[in-house]
Structure formats: C-alpha cells, structure tokens
Amino acid sequence: MKFSCSTKDIASAVGAASKVVNAHTTVPILSNVLLTAIDDTIRVRATDLELTLEHVFPAQITEPGSVTVPAKLFSGYLGNLPAGIVELAGTPTRASVKWEKSNYDFHALPADEYPPLPSSQKGTSFAIDARRFREGVNATIFAASSEEARGAVLMGTLLEIAGDKITMVATDGYRLAKWETTLARGLEDGGTAKFIVPSRALAEAARNLGSAETIEVSALGPSGNQLAFAAHNASIVVRLVDGQYPNYAQVIPASFDRSVTVNTAALIAGLKRAELVAGDRASMVKMSVSNAQLIITANSDTTGNAYEELDVEQTGDDLTIAFNARYLVEILNHIDAAQIVMEFLGPLSPAAIRPTGEATEVAHMYVLMPLRQ
Amino acid sequence: MIRRLDESTVGQIAAGEVVERPISVVKELVENALDAGATRVAVTVSRGGLETIDVADDGVGIASHEMALAFARHATSKLREAIDLERVATLGFRGEGLASIAAVARVRLISRTPGSEIGYAVDAHDLDVGEPEPIAAAPGTRIIVRDLFANVPVRREYVRSPSAEFTRIATFLATLALAYPSVTFSLAHDGKPTFVFPGGTGMDQRLAHVFGAIPARALVALRDDEISGIDVRGARVRGYVSAPGTDRGDRRMQLLFINGRLLRSTLLAGAWTAGYATFALAHRQPFGVLFVDVAPDRVDPNVHPTKSDVRLRHPESVHDAVKRTIVATLANDAASRMRDALAIAPAGISAYRDPSEVVAAAPFVAQPFAWATDATASDVVDLFARASELRILAQLDDTFVLATDGRALVLVDQHAAHERVAFEAIAARAKRGDAASEPLLLPYTIELDAEAALRFERSRVALADAGLDAEPFGERTYRIVATPAGYGARAFDVRGYIDDLGDDVPGLDARERVWASLACHSVVRAGEALEHAEMSALLARLVRCENPMHCPHGRPTIVRIEASAIVRMFKRT
Numbered sequence: 053m054k055f056s057c058s059t060k061d062i063a064s065a066v067g068a069a070s071k072v073v074n075a076h077t078t079v080p081i082l083s084n085v086l087l088t089a090i091d092d093t094i095r096v097r098a099t100d101l102e103l104t105l106e107h108v109f110p111a112q113i114t115e116p117g118s119v120t121v122p123a124k125l126f127s128g129y130l131g132n133l134p135a136g137i138v139e140l141a142g143t144p145t146r147a148s149v150k151w152e153k154s155n156y157d158f159h160a161l162p163a164d165e166y167p168p169l170p171s172s173q174k175g176t177s178f179a180i181d182a183r184r185f186r187e188g189v190n191a192t193i194f195a196a197s198s199e200e201a202r203g204a205v206l207m208g209t210l211l212e213i214a215g216d217k218i219t220m221v222a223t224d225g226y227r228l229a230k231w232e233t234t235l236a237r238g239l240e241d242g243g244t245a246k247f248i249v250p251s252r253a254l255a256e257a258a259r260n261l262g263s264a265e266t267i268e269v270s271a272l273g274p275s276g277n278q279l280a281f282a283a284h285n286a287s288i289v290v291r292l293v294d295g296q297y298p299n300y301a302q303v304i305p306a307s308f309d310r311s312v313t314v315n316t317a318a319l320i321a322g323l324k325r326a327e328l329v330a331g332d333r334a335s336m337v338k339m340s341v342s343n344a345q346l347i348i349t350a351n352s353d354t355t356g357n358a359y360e361e362l363d364v365e366q367t368g369d370d371l372t373i374a375f376n377a378r379y380l381v382e383i384l385n386h387i388d389a390a391q392i393v394m395e396f397l398g399p400l401s402p403a404a405i406r407p408t409g410e411a412t413e414v415a416h417m418y419v420l421m422p423l424r425q
Numbered sequence: 426m427i428r429r430l431d432e433s434t435v436g437q438i439a440a441g442e443v444v445e446r447p448i449s450v451v452k453e454l455v456e457n458a459l460d461a462g463a464t465r466v467a468v469t470v471s472r473g474g475l476e477t478i479d480v481a482d483d484g485v486g487i488a489s490h491e492m493a494l495a496f497a498r499h500a501t502s503k504l505r506e507a508i509d510l511e512r513v514a515t516l517g518f519r520g521e522g523l524a525s526i527a528a529v530a531r532v533r534l535i536s537r538t539p540g541s542e543i544g545y546a547v548d549a550h551d552l553d554v555g556e557p558e559p560i561a562a563a564p565g566t567r568i569i570v571r572d573l574f575a576n577v578p579v580r581r582e583y584v585r586s587p588s589a590e591f592t593r594i595a596t597f598l599a600t601l602a603l604a605y606p607s608v609t610f611s612l613a614h615d616g617k618p619t620f621v622f623p624g625g626t627g628m629d630q631r632l633a634h635v636f637g638a639i640p641a642r643a644l645v646a647l648r649d650d651e652i653s654g655i656d657v658r659g660a661r662v663r664g665y666v667s668a669p670g671t672d673r674g675d676r677r678m679q680l681l682f683i684n685g686r687l688l689r690s691t692l693l694a695g696a697w698t699a700g701y702a703t704f705a706l707a708h709r710q711p712f713g714v715l716f717v718d719v720a721p722d723r724v725d726p727n728v729h730p731t732k733s734d735v736r737l738r739h740p741e742s743v744h745d746a747v748k749r750t751i752v753a754t755l756a757n758d759a760a761s762r763m764r765d766a767l768a769i770a771p772a773g774i775s776a777y778r779d780p781s782e783v784v785a786a787a788p789f790v791a792q793p794f795a796w797a798t799d800a801t802a803s804d805v806v807d808l809f810a811r812a813s814e815l816r817i818l819a820q821l822d823d824t825f826v827l828a829t830d831g832r833a834l835v836l837v838d839q840h841a842a843h844e845r846v847a848f849e850a851i852a853a854r855a856k857r858g859d860a861a862s863e864p865l866l867l868p869y870t871i872e873l874d875a876e877a878a879l880r881f882e883r884s885r886v887a888l889a890d891a892g893l894d895a896e897p898f899g900e901r902t903y904r905i906v907a908t909p910a911g912y913g914a915r916a917f918d919v920r921g922y923i924d925d926l927g928d929d930v931p932g933l934d935a936r937e938r939v940w941a942s943l944a945c946h947s948v949v950r951a952g953e954a955l956e957h958a959e960m961s962a963l964l965a966r967l968v969r970c971e972n973p974m975h976c977p978h979g980r981p982t983i984v985r986i987e988a989s990a991i992v993r994m995f996k997r998t
C-alpha cells in the first residue's frame with residue numbers, strides 16, 4: 053500500500069481515531085488504527101469493539117491496500133508535522149512515512165487481523181440535522197448514570213423516534229433530561245423505534261460528525277443491535293445497550309401548579325455560592341418562593357450560613373423546596389437561555405426546569421427530584 | 426457391626442439435643458455417608474428440608490438384620506468400649522444420629538451391602554421400626570427423611586423460612602466438601618440442582634463456590650511439607666489462606682476443619698490471625714480454609730451433643746503449628762511477589778534496597794520501607810496547622826493524591842480519605858436526626874438472597890437514619906425509594922453495601938458500622954481520576970475530620986515521607 057496526502061488531513065483523522073482506542077486493551081491490535089487506501093480516499097478506522105469510528109479523507113493512491121499502526125504513537129507523530137504532504141508506504145509489518153527529508157518506520161501488525169466492520173446490512177434509518185444533534189447530545193447525556201451499579205441501561209441515552217420526531221432521554225434515576233426535535237428525515241411510514249445508545253458513543257458522534265450538514269442514522273445487523281451514525285467524512289458504529297429503558301414519561305408530572313421564571317446566570321451564581329456553604333450537607337440548598345422573590349439558603353455547622361435573594365416571576369402559591377445544588381447547577385449549565393422556568397407541584401414532587409424563548413422546533417426539559425430531610 | 430454401647434460408655438457421651446433444624450439432619454446423614462467410605466454423596470432437599478431430605482451414598486451399606494439396630498439409641502458400629510472414646514477416628518461415635526432423626530420425623534432407610542444382590546428398605550418413626558422389605562437398590566445407603574418436626578411444634582416455630590434453611594444447608598455442604606476433595610458431592614433443592622462437585626478434580630471449583638470466584642483467586646495454598654525447619658509436633662496443617670491485602674473485616678470466612686470436622690475454634694482462629702497479623706493491617710481478618718489433622722488420640726470430639734466443638738489434648742502445639750505454617754507460607758509468598766515486583770522495577774528503585782537483603786529479611790512485609798511511615802498524631806496536627814500550605818502536586822495512579830507542605834511528601838489514599846470524610850458527615854447528621862436523603866425519580870427494586878435479606882433487615886432502621894429508604898416489596902425484595910444524599914454525583918451503591926454489611930469492624934458499634942459501610946460505598950474509589958479542585962476539596966475536608974488519620978476501617982489515610990528520608994534515598998547523607 054502506498055499513498056500521499058496532506059499532513060493536516062491524516063493528522064486530524066488519526067487524532068480523532070486514537071481517542072476511541074482503549075489505552076488499557078489487552079488485545080494488541082486494538083491499540084492500532086487501520087488505514088485503508090482505496091478509490092482515491094483513505095479510511096482511518098479505530099475500534100474498542102463496542103464503538104467503531106471511521107474517518108475518510110482524499111489522497112493520491114499509488115498502490116491500494118491496508119496497514120495498521122499504533123494509534124497513540126502515530127497520532128503523536130502526525131500531530132508534530134507542519135502542514136505539507138506526507139507519503140506513507142505500508143506492509144503487513146511496517147509503515148514507512150516520509151515527510152520532506154524525514155523518514156520514519158513504525159511497527160505494524162497485519163491488517164487482515166484487524167476486526168472487520170460490523171455488518172453493513174441496514175435496517176430502519178433516519179436523518180438529523182447535525183447541529184441539532186450536537187445540541188441534543190450536549191443537553192442530555194450528562195444526566196445519564198455514570199455507574200455500573202444501576203445497570204448499563206441507565207448509562208445509555210434513549211433515542212426514541214416516532215415518525216419525524218426524535219426524543220433523547222437520559223437519567224441516572226435521580227434527574228432526567230429530555231430533548232425533542234424534528235428530524236430532517238423521519239422513519240418510513242411514520243414508524244417508531246427505540247435505541248439505547250451508550251452515552252459515550254453519542255459524545256463521539258457529536259464530536260466527529262457534528263460539523264457536517266446532516267447525520268444519517270441507521271440500525272445495522274440482522275438483529276438491529278448496532279447503530280451507525282454517518283456523515284460525509286466520518287462514521288461511527290456502536291453496539292446498542294440491551295435492555296428495557298424505564299418508562300420515563302410516567303415520572304414527569306402531567307401538570308404543575310406553581311412556577312418561577314428566573315434569570316439563569318443569576319440563579320447559577322447564587323446556587324454556586326450557597327453550595328460552598330452547603331458542601332458538607334449533601335450540597336443541600338433550600339429555595340423559598342414568596343412575593344415574587346426566590347430566597348436561597350444553606351447552612352452547615354462547620355461552614356456557616358448562606359442567604360441569596362433573587363427577583364423572579366412567580367405564579368401559584370408560595371413554596372419551600374430543597375435541592376442538591378450540584379445537580380441543579382449542572383442542569384442549568386446545560387441550558388442555553390437567558391431565563392429559565394422552574395415548575396413545581398409541592399416540596400416532595402419532581403420539579404421541571406425548562407428554558408424560555410427556545411427555538412420552536414426544539415422542546416427541552418429537565419426533571420429533578422427535590423431532597424428530603 | 427452395629428452394637429449397643431454399654432451403660433458406662435453411654436454415660437460418658439455428651440448428651441443433649443442433636444437435631445435442631447434441617448441442617449442438623451443433613452449433617453448427621455452426610456457424616457454417616459462419609460464414615461461409610463462413600464465416594465459419592467447426593468443430597469436432595471425440598472422446601473428447605475422441611476418436606477424431604479434425601480441423602481444417598483455409595484458406601485458400605487447396612488445389612489438388613491442391622492437396620493433396626495441402626496435406629497436404636499446408643500447403637501453404633503464405630504465404638505466398642507469406653508476406651509475407644511479416647512481415639513475416635515470417625516465422624517460418628519455416639520450412635521445417636523439416626524435415632525434422633527427418627528424421633529422428630531418419618532424416616533425411610535434403603536440400603537444394599539456390597540455382598541448382597543438386592544437391597545432392603547425399612548420405615549422408622551419414633552420408636553417404631555418396621556420390618557425390612559426387599560427392594561431393588563443400588564449398592565450403598567439412601568435415607569429419606571420426611572415431615573421433619575411435624576409432631577414437634579416447638580421446633581417448627583424455631584425454624585425459619587424454607588429458603589433460609591436451605592441457604593444454611595447449601596453453605597454447610599459446600600463448605601464440608603472442601604475437606605473431602607475426593608468425594609463427589611451434589612445438592613438439589615425443589616427439583617433444581619444447586620451444585621455438583623465431582624470428586625478428584627481439584628479444589629478450584631469448590632473454593633470458588635465457597636469464597637466467590639475472585640476472592641478464591643487470592644488464596645495461597647499452605648504447603649507445610651515444603652516448609653523446612655518447622656516442627657509441627659503431631660499436627661499437620663494444610664489449607665488455603667488469603668494473602669495480605671485481600672482480607673475482610675470479620676472472621677466469618679475463616680473456615681476450620683480438625684480431623685475432617687467443620688468447627689469453630691477461637692484458639693485456632695487466633696493462631697491464624699496472629700500468623701497473618703505480621704503481614705497485614707490491624708483489624709483486618711484473613712479468610713480461607715484450614716485443615717488441621719492430628720492423631721485421633723490428641724483430639725476429643727466428645728464435648729458437645731452436636732459435635733460442634735472439640736477439645737485438643739495439646740492445644741499450644743496445634744496453635745503453634747497453625748501460626749508457624751501460616752507465617753512461613755505467607756513469607757514465602759510475599760518474598761516471591763516482592764521478587765516479581767523488583768524484577769520489573771526500574772534500576773533506580775531496586776538499587777535503593779538490595780533485593781537479596783529484602784528477601785532475606787522475611788517477614789518484612791509489615792514495614793518494608795522504613796522511611797514511609799503512617800503519619801503520627803503530632804505530624805498530623807502539624808500538617809493540619811499548615812493545611813493551607815499543603816500544595817497538591819499530582820494524582821498518582823488514579824489512587825493517591827500527592828501533596829507537599831514544603832518539608833515532606835504527603836501521600837493521601839483518596840478512597841480511604843473520602844471514606845473518612847463521608848463517614849464523619851453521615852455520623853454527624855444521623856446523630857442529629859438530620860440526614861438528607863435523595864429520593865429517586867425512578868425507584869428500583871433489588872432482590873436479595875436469604876442471608877443478605879436477613880442482614881439487611883437487621884440494619885434497616887439504622888439505614889433509614891442515614892437516609893436510605895428501602896421499602897419491603899415482596900419476599901426478599903426491596904424497593905429503593907431514596908438514598909443517602911451528598912456524595913457528589915455518585916449514586917449510592919445499595920448492592921455493594923449489602924454485600925459488605927455482615928463484615929464486623931472492630932471498634933464500631935452497629936450504627937457506626939452501617940455508616941462506615943454507607944461511607945465506603947458512596948465515595949470515590951481507587952482508580953478514579955480526580956480533578957485538581959476535587960483533590961484540594963478532599964484534603965480540605967479531610968483535615969477538618971475528627972480522626973483524619975484512618976478510614977473507618979482502620980486503614981491509614983495519610984502517609985508522609987520526610988524530605989530527610991528522601992535525602993537518604995539519594996545517599997546524600
């Protein structure tokens with residue numbers, strides 16, 4: 053195999069692929085990236101067996117073929133090349149790279165031992181605007197569980213498709229993120245589908261495909277247990293989480309009887325200051341709403357007392373409710389709106405948090421359980 | 426040949442209740458099978474043993490004309506005269522087992538001796554023993570016990586649920602199987618097989634079953650035969666013990682057999698811990714199984730009616746043998762592990778201490794590096810006075826926080842430190858009745874096995890004080906509604922907590938134990954990357970603790986290496 057290409061193209065493709073490689077793998081070939089030269093393009097692939105990422109860029113190919121190179125090492129090398137043209141020649145045991153007057157030989161492993169791409173047999177598919185996708189991923193995946201203890205399902209994010217609507221949901225059992233939008237192309241015949249996608253894969257998809265126009269998403273394999281995200285220059289295939297996602301709709305109250313509308317930045321700042329004091333006490337802050345004022349208090353034997361007052365727009369009765377300030381701040385940090393609405397049913401029922409004045413094609417909300425004493 | 430014991434011998438035998446619960450029946454029958462030289466023992470139980478207990482063996486069998494006698498009290502083939510009591514080499518010797526079972530259940534005995542073409546069956550209940558009837562049977566003995574305690578309401582009340590009783594039976598049989606590796610044991614409950622341990626296939630399967638697959642891998646085989654220079658004085662000690670570093674807070678998994686009897690012995694458990702203590706942290710307990718064999722005349726099993734205890738004729742020598750064997754084995758093991766570790770360490774480090782010097786100095790593991798000591802109280806006071814000067818340098822191996830106060834390198838075990846912080850916070854809040862609790866948006870259920878449910882049930886009130894709200898939700902199932910709040914974004918790991926619940930932590934009362942366990946399962950683990958800010962928050966909170974030097978389980982949280990010690994390492998003095 054032999055080709056030449058721009059240093060920038062190959063460095064960015066190999067750099068992205070090397071992020072997928074699991075540094076602790078015990079299978080040597082899995083710490084390599086696979087480069088395949090075919091039809092005037094180079095495909096750079098990396099996998100940790102759960103997730104496979106492939107980047108494509110143009111190149112001048114003199115001899116088609118494949119080579120595998122240690123990902124971290126190779127990407128470190130490429131990252132240090134100035135803009136220009138590199139030439140790469142690969143054999144089953146080595147990859148020789150020539151740039152200007154420098155020559156490097158990397159040990160390679162036989163490319164035919166690299167895990168093959170998962171089945172390309174496609175099932176249901178839909179397409180989503182890439183920028184929207186990135187927004188949705190950012191808005192939801194942080195709320196997924198990061199611990200195995202409650203099972204793999206909650207570590208994933210649910211993609212629920214109904215016709216041309218997509219709903220992304222993530223929860224760790226204490227808080228829930230939900231984000232909805234319209235697809236660029238929905239499922240055929242208005243069908244429905246549910247996928248539980250490892251949250252990390254969504255993050256990778258958003259990072260690698262987020263700058264494209266649209267992303268094609270399709271179920272793969274005979275049992276549809278893989279999902280492929282593809283854009284013009286890259287694709288990701290991920291093994292879906294097996295299991296039943298909890299019935300999340302059931303925990304979102306159908307209606308609320310009180311609400312406050314408040315400046316997001318002021319609320320975040322107030323909560324962060326109060327949390328400093330509350331740190332010892334489960335980050336517990338109390339929020340009292342009355343007379344169009346939101347009063348945030350926290351106290352701890354070891355640190356002292358906090359008091360914050362904010363002007364808000366209030367509807368419904370007065371209320372005192374306690375939250376884990378960290379959870380609340382984390383949610384607020386994922387809302388890109390000047391004002392948010394918090395809706396309540398009482399001090400012990402889940403509260404809803406939504407942005408105000410959001411683009412009409414997006415519906416975005418969080419549900420958070422209050423703390424109990 | 427079964428015969429009745431004479432009055433004086435009977436008088437010398439420890440008398441009392443033999444059959445207390447279903448497991449007692451299994452124990453008597455399985456011991457009889459082993460005494461009969463069985464190579465296969467198949468136990469089949471239904472409804473926790475309350476409906477049937479069926480034990481089949483391929484041993485020597487009972488001749489039809491002796492069947493009635495087998496059920497008679499004080500009739501045994503294992504003793505002849507009183508003097509034999511001084512040298513019992515079988516598990517049975519009282520001639521009480523079958524009689525005691527027949528007194529509280531309906532028993533059917535089927536047996537075929539090797540010489541005979543067919544088998545015979547008799548039914549026995551209380552004092553009635555029927556006539557043996559010919560029946561087709563495999564060589565060996567099969568005893569089926571039905572309706573246990575049906576006519577003894579007092580006992581019935583004492584018995585727990587079938588599943589709890591079965592758990593005891595299963596644990597007992599699997600444990601006993603450790604001491605008889607050449608015998609095939611199988612157990613089935615309510616028509617479902619629980620385990621089969623084929624005889625003569627090694628210990629791995631049995632050890633993994635009893636200790637769990639992962640802890641079992643940490644077991645080191647005791648090899649008294651390879652340890653020279655130890656005078657074991659008539660006691661032979663074999664077994665498998667956990668190596669330092671893999672231990673528990675309690676002694677529940679310290680299994681001990683003396684001459685094939687599963688026993689509790691404070692004396693030998695003490696010897697074990699003493700042998701181990703040289704290598705381990707205070708308050709930690711090793712686990713594993715010891716097989717101590719002594720000559721039959723050096724041990725008296727005739728102490729307790731259920732044979733649950735023995736009297737050793739030379740306890741000190743046995744104690745000594747156990748302790749020395751353990752010390753020698755662990756020293757050997759540690760030395761070989763140290764050699765492995767040094768072999769791959771960079772030259773600069775191994776040069777600091779000559780490996781041969783290290784290996785020769787066994788047992789050295791407790792204090793291998795004289796310069797790295799746990800911080801002493803005055804150091805810590807000093808350290809905390811200057812806590813604001815403590816500068817965080819880095820995280821090491823995602824496990825330790827490296828900091829310095831300018832005079833020493835301070836190493837903090839992130840898990841132990843966070844455990845201490847969480848423990849004190851939980852304890853303080855719970856004592857004030859002010860524990861915050863994080864209700865779940867999506868409550869979930871967990872199902873526990875009988876033993877775990879029992880342990881969990883016992884600490885549920887203390888747990889509620891600490892903010893864990895679990896509602897009973899059907900048999901052995903709980904719905905987790907709220908968890909203790911306040912451990913960052915980490916959810917409380919209920920299952921891990923319950924697994925640990927039984928562990929005894931010396932020096933902590935029951936409620937504190939719950940808090941310690943809560944703390945342990947809600948904090949950062951070793952192997953988690955921490956941000957700089959997280960590390961400094963952790964240290965700031967640690968120094969404010971009442972007892973910052975140790976985690977609730979007694980492991981050190983802080984180790985200081987003085988600059989002067991580092992100077993010596995570089996041979997600058």
Ligand SMILES: Nc1ncnc2c1ncn2[C@@H]1O[C@H](COP(=O)(O)OP(=O)(O)OP(=O)(O)O)[C@@H](O)[C@H]1O
Pocket residue numbers: 426427453457458460461482484485486487495496500501502503516517518519520521522523524566
């Ligand atoms: N499974 C068996 N195979 C062969 N013989 C048996 C079996 N079970 C019982 N026996 C015979 O029946 C006798 C009485 O058994 P039993 O369990 O009542 O008393 P033991 O075993 O002699 O003493 P202990 O009361 O201490 O158990 C035994 O001595 C033995 O000869």
Ligand SMILES: [Mg+2]
Pocket residue numbers: 453456457516517518522523
């Ligand atoms: Mg017996």
